[in-house]
Amino acid sequence: LGRFPPYKFLKGMTGAIAGGSDGRGFNPALLVQPNGTRLFVLIIEEHGDEAATVFVPSAPTPTIGTVQIATRDRLHPLNVKGGEVLQVLGNWGIGARSLLEKSRANPIPQSEKIERRP
Secondary structure (H helix, E strand, C coil), rough: CCCCCHHHHHHHHHHHHHHHCCCCCCHHHHHCCCCCCEEEEEEEEECCEEEEEEEEEEECCCCCEHHHHHHHHEEEECCHHHHHHHHHCCCCCCHHHHHHHHHHHHCCCHHHHHCCCC
């Protein structure tokens, strides 16, 4: 099943929801757009060339969204569980403020930012 793309995606989403620290899930982040707006995203895959594939979930159905390639300098990893991000999106953004406050209160150490790769 590992070669079946929908299985890989579902496995990563399950890992994001569970919030395991074993690196199997998709890691939540904020993607800063050129106009300054920020989007909740899940980092799907690191490219190794300062870019990453991200899934931009939709609200209120966060399992539907778009896939983009983003440069690492525009991604700001969040120290929260992916499931918490998906829950906020499922509630049309209600709870985003407290989620961001929680992430700011417990920032990811600089040494772990590079290592947090799915």
